[in-house]
Structure formats: C-alpha cells, structure tokens
Amino acid sequence: MRLNYLIYFLTIFSINFKFGLSQLDDDLICPNEALTEYLTNLLDILFSNGLTTFEQLLVHYSENDLGYEFLNDLYNSNQKLTLLVPTNQAFNEIGINSPFIGLTEDRGMELGELHLLQGDWTSGSLPQLGHGIASTSLLIANELNQTDSKSNAYQAVTLEKGNDNSIIIDGWWGNSTSWNGPLDLSSSNGLLDNLMILPIDQVLSFPPSLSTALQSPGLTNMSSALNVIGKSQELEQLTENGFTIFVPLDSVWDENVKNLMTDSNKAMKIIQNHYTRSYTLFSPGWTGSDSMILTVESGEQLIVSNKQDGSNSVKFGDIEANIIRSDITLNNGVMHIIDKILFPTSSSNSSETPTSSIPSTAQPTGTTSASIPDGQDTDKDGGKAVIPDASGSSSASKSQVSVQLLVCVFTFWFILFR
Incomplete structure (x- = not known):
C-alpha cells in the first residue's frame, strides 16, 4: 500500500x-x-x-x-x-x-x-x-x-x-x-x-477582525466608541506593525465616561489612550521584566507591568487597570481585556472590581478572567494577526x-x- x-x-x-x-x-x-x-x-x-x-x-x-x-x-x-x-x-x-x-x-x-x-x-x-x-x-x-x-x-x-x-x-x-x-x-x-x-x-x-471581536458580549462599548471617533477602519488596516489594543469591559463604561465621550476632543483622547498602531505587543514582551513603557496613539505612555502574584496590569498616570485576559490574537493585531478606562474620571479611584459576563479560560491566580464566546467572523478575507x-x-x-x-x-x- x-x-x-x-x-x-x-x-x-x-x-x-x-x-x-x-x-x-x-x-x-x-x-x-x-x-x-x-x-x-x-x-x-x-x-x-x-x-x-x-x-x-x-x-x-x-x-x-x-x-x-x-x-x-x-x-x-x-x-x-x-x-x-x-x-x-x-x-x-x-x-x-x-x-x-x-x-x-x-x-x-x-x-x-x-x-x-x-x-x-x-x-x-x-x-x-x-x-x-x-x-x-x-x-x-x-x-x-x-x-x-x-x-x-x-x-x-x-x-x-x-x-x-x-x-x-x-x-x-x-x-x-x-x-x-x-x-x-x-x-x-x-x-x-x-x-x-x-x-x-x-x-x-x-483569527477574526477587531470589529468582529468587539461584537462579543461584554466588549461592545469599545466598538461604539471607535465608531464615534471614526477609527475602526484605520485601526484594522493591514500594516507591518499591526496594533495593540486594551479593551475595557462594558461594565466600567459608567455615566461619567459616557458624558466625557460627548466631547469630541476628550473622546478622541480617551480611545487613543487604549491602542497603538506602532507595535503588536504580546504578554511575553512585558513578562520578561518588571515593566515596560508603551507609547499609545494619543502620544501618552502606558506602563505595562508583571506583578509578583503573577497578574498583569497597565497603568496610565494614577489609573492602574488589571489585564484580565491577554494575548487575544486578531486580524493584524492583538487585544488585551482590562477592567478600567485609561482616562481620569470622577470614578477612576473606585475600589470595586468589575466583573464580566464572559466565561473564562485558565488564568493566573488572583485575576479576574474573561474569554470570548464562539461566533462567526464576517470578514470575508479571513483573519491574520502579526508578530x-x-x-x-x-x-x-x-x-x-x-x-x-x-x-x-x-x-x-x-x-x-x-
């Protein structure tokens, strides 16, 4: 035979x-x-x-x-x-x-x-x-x-x-x-x-496109926010560097944030604090050291840290958000889910830890976790992520x-x- x-x-x-x-x-x-x-x-x-x-x-x-x-x-x-x-x-x-x-x-x-x-x-x-x-x-x-x-x-x-x-x-x-x-x-x-x-x-x-990923339960507010500032297509465009985006859970988009989003200048700054098109950053990029600095689209700098308990966080000024799920590979980029908005609001210092309706895969002990449910990618060209x-x-x-x-x-x- x-x-x-x-x-x-x-x-x-x-x-x-x-x-x-x-x-x-x-x-x-x-x-x-x-x-x-x-x-x-x-x-x-x-x-x-x-x-x-x-x-x-x-x-x-x-x-x-x-x-x-x-x-x-x-x-x-x-x-x-x-x-x-x-x-x-x-x-x-x-x-x-x-x-x-x-x-x-x-x-x-x-x-x-x-x-x-x-x-x-x-x-x-x-x-x-x-x-x-x-x-x-x-x-x-x-x-x-x-x-x-x-x-x-x-x-x-x-x-x-x-x-x-x-x-x-x-x-x-x-x-x-x-x-x-x-x-x-x-x-x-x-x-x-x-x-x-x-x-x-x-x-x-x-992997799917970013727009498809943001239709998942618990992540849709970021999709709306990107549409408000007109950056959805720009972010998904094929580039050599790809993109890195930190997506806050829907539960942390409170009235304070929504009110800020009505100001076009503040809306742009809020959303551009959460992504960069200069680099595709996966978690091994920051877990090999205590922390690293990432310049985002707004021109501000985020500090991404690997904490002693095995969890990870991203910090903007006095605001520190836990990364509750990392390394979600997307079409031409990567997404990390976080539990705070990276912009000062009157509720920025709230000690309450938001939860997600999204079920979880295995994560390090001590972190809130989230995962993405099954779905269909509507991007007819297929999905790729870059490194x-x-x-x-x-x-x-x-x-x-x-x-x-x-x-x-x-x-x-x-x-x-x-």
Whole structure:
C-alpha cells in the first residue's frame, strides 16, 4: 500500500515535469533525490501514526505550484520547525477531507503555513503561567495584501502549557490540544531533523477582525466608541506593525465616561489612550521584566507591568487597570481585556472590581478572567494577526520552484524504477 502511494506521489511530479521541462535554465541547481526521500519519510511517519488526512493533504500540495513552494520551503528550512498536525477526526469535523475539492490552491497552502510554527515548541519551553507566542510560517501579505505594505509580519498563535506534556493552542473559536508530546521521528534516520511533529485535536482557524471581536458580549462599548471617533477602519488596516489594543469591559463604561465621550476632543483622547498602531505587543514582551513603557496613539505612555502574584496590569498616570485576559490574537493585531478606562474620571479611584459576563479560560491566580464566546467572523478575507519577529526568506518564483522539484523528483524516480 505504501509503495503504491509513493508511486502515485511521484507520478504527480512526473506528469507535471513533462509540461514544465521547457522552462528550465541550463544552470538550475537541483537538490536531487534528497527532497523526495525527505517527503517520503514524512508521509510514512504521518501514515504510521494514523494521521492520514494530513498525509493526503501533503500529496494534494504536490499537485499545484503553491503546494510545491510549501513543500520545498519545509525541506530547505534552516531553522527548527514545529508542524501541528490535526487528527483525521479534527479535519472531518470541519468538512476538510480528500480529495479536498473545496480547498482552493491559495487557502490550502495558507492552511499548511498556519500549522507550521517557527521554532521548536514543546511543553517544556512554555512558562508555567501565562503564554508563549509562536510565529507561524504564514506571512500576512500572502492573503491580506490590501495595502502597499511589504511586511515580514507573520501570523501568531498563543500557546499554553497543558497536562502531561501537552500544549494548548488558544484560538478564537476554541482551544486545540496536542497529544502528550511530539511524534517519534527516529525511523527517519535523521532526515526530518529540522521538524518536530505535534498532533492536535482541532484544525486551527484564522483569527477574526477587531470589529468582529468587539461584537462579543461584554466588549461592545469599545466598538461604539471607535465608531464615534471614526477609527475602526484605520485601526484594522493591514500594516507591518499591526496594533495593540486594551479593551475595557462594558461594565466600567459608567455615566461619567459616557458624558466625557460627548466631547469630541476628550473622546478622541480617551480611545487613543487604549491602542497603538506602532507595535503588536504580546504578554511575553512585558513578562520578561518588571515593566515596560508603551507609547499609545494619543502620544501618552502606558506602563505595562508583571506583578509578583503573577497578574498583569497597565497603568496610565494614577489609573492602574488589571489585564484580565491577554494575548487575544486578531486580524493584524492583538487585544488585551482590562477592567478600567485609561482616562481620569470622577470614578477612576473606585475600589470595586468589575466583573464580566464572559466565561473564562485558565488564568493566573488572583485575576479576574474573561474569554470570548464562539461566533462567526464576517470578514470575508479571513483573519491574520502579526508578530514581526522573523524575516522572510527569499525563494524562487512559483514556477521555478515547482519545475525544480519536478526535475529532481523525476530523476530520483528514474533511479529507483528504471
């Protein structure tokens, strides 16, 4: 069965080779049979662990140019990568199955890149409390290229330590949990040394837009406030730096704040105290030290602190708000939920801690918590969040990559079966 599968995989390459040969340069450098051997070992590992839908998805990638590019980049990566592989059941639950008829070429590759993390991520590499933030291999500009940005910002995912060496990927539509540790790759005899393969129980979804996130119960006042000052679209526009926004719970928007919002100058200042478009700040950016200073859109400075009890806060002047949930990854940015308005009002010094109707995921002891209920993202272009922590690697054009792979795999096939 495995030999027949390999023959099918190689036949796909050889069929396309016949039509692409005329495009080759005489001095083309070929990675020879090593690429095919690498992919064959990867398919065998997936098959032997029952992850056959993802295995078939990789074969599907070999049938189009963007897929060739993804497979080639996977093989040629000089850094360690963590491949999150959804189980067959996870794919089946969202209707993605072979022969992948409804999966377009663009979306198919983006799905693969979304599940390919830069770096070696294990339970042991994550903090006991809080989150780790991993860049995927999905470059924002791949899909949301609606501006002139030449961003090297990547889609980010939030990771938490689970039980028994597992990892929890904290997503907007729900959490995905890994198996208890990565797959054993020893049978590949070192060919897959640049990979760690971590099976997960859900297919990752693209994060929603900010406007969608702010329709969640308990957060809608911020949506109204952004519309009042006319900054919703500006904040969501694709940029290299993304954005960071601190969103107060609805329960803290009292009459004092609402009265201030009727003054256009004060309204602008109030809302711009809560976000910046200069940087996408995830919690590891401030938990590694006692505090950090973040300049926001109003020109004011916020102090974001990691407190001794494990909780986090953001301070503006004498006002200190608890961060009751951090690292909510959005389209082109990140959202943190707080329990105070970052602007002086007559009720700013109230000692009462507001609560949220939003249920919670696990948070450090001593913090009020909040989470986001399931919903539907109405942004037809899909969602991405950015973290500018890696540079894009140069690669050949799609046609060059695909033809190069075809020639090399054809050569290896000829050697094996002549």
